[in-house]
Amino acid sequence: MLLQVHPDNPNARNIKTIVECLQDGGIIIYPTDTVYGLGCDITQPKAIERIARIKHIDPKKANFSFICYDLSHLSDYAKSVDTPVFRMLKKALPGPYTFILPASRQVPRLLKTKKDTVGIRVPNNNICRTIVKELGNPIMSTTLPIEHYVEEYTDPEIIYEKFGKQVDIVVDGGPGGMAFSTVIDCTGPVPELVREGIGSFEAIS
Template structure:
């Protein structure tokens, strides 16, 4: 059964964050809170863990549209090609926040994503997620645990998430009730913002 850890978003306990990061470094899968829906994630540098997540989602890893959850914009250049000042200004204005930005992928992407032309970048406005990636030192991948055919509580209530995912993942973080609205997805790979999916993030920001 997965470990179940309560972490408070206002002031995440460094000891608990450390515990989460140790699990990620061992190749573990975690379910964690963001500023939108709860996410399923793993360390972006761990190929075995990435493959496991892809299997759970029923997709090939190379074809998976996982978002990269970053701590801030400083390590963007590791994953994203040089971007325009105008694009950077949009990112700066919107992040941290409930947006996924699709940007042109760089040559130094982790192996499974090497052939990708674009990557989805997330900097969620949630201290738990941000503290995890900060301590880990690199992004985690994120994919939503939401399923449109399901009872909503199973994706918003941490105890019910544990009930459903407890035998599949290594850790479920209880960061309080999650949202049931996904992030707004904006494609900036051609410099002009194109809305791919309208979600929680306000479009007025553009």
């Protein structure tokens, strides 16, 4: 199903359809403030396994991130962070950043990496934040199963043509981007830039 959702004022009925799909173990493709992502409810192991199959990866080795509504979810899924790191998170989010943090016990076992870390995202995108808010859980998120993001993968209709049969809903929130989030590892003594993306590391460090 290709479902149109207004980027500024997401239609409540359509959001409800998406949330019910996620609660039933469905998987979706949806817009963020960077590229379109592939996601499911983090509490649905079968959906996580389905995404891992689509991407041909082992869930434990994958770099999945958690899409949160705001920083209130942080203490649920990440161990307490020190004040400078929290200040950095507050400055950067919502925005095109992924922060790697030490995982708490509430991170589902299937999603625990060997390093015991979790990637946290709060995208500056009204659609995915509204979905997460209504769902009440973060969305486990990953990139689409493609080698390179090119112009056509910014178009939800083309994404639907290519991947519509593999997922339950493609959320059409208008054109997506082609660049990724900036990844910052906050598990060491000082935050470390892992991948330069849209977000400026200098602006928040």
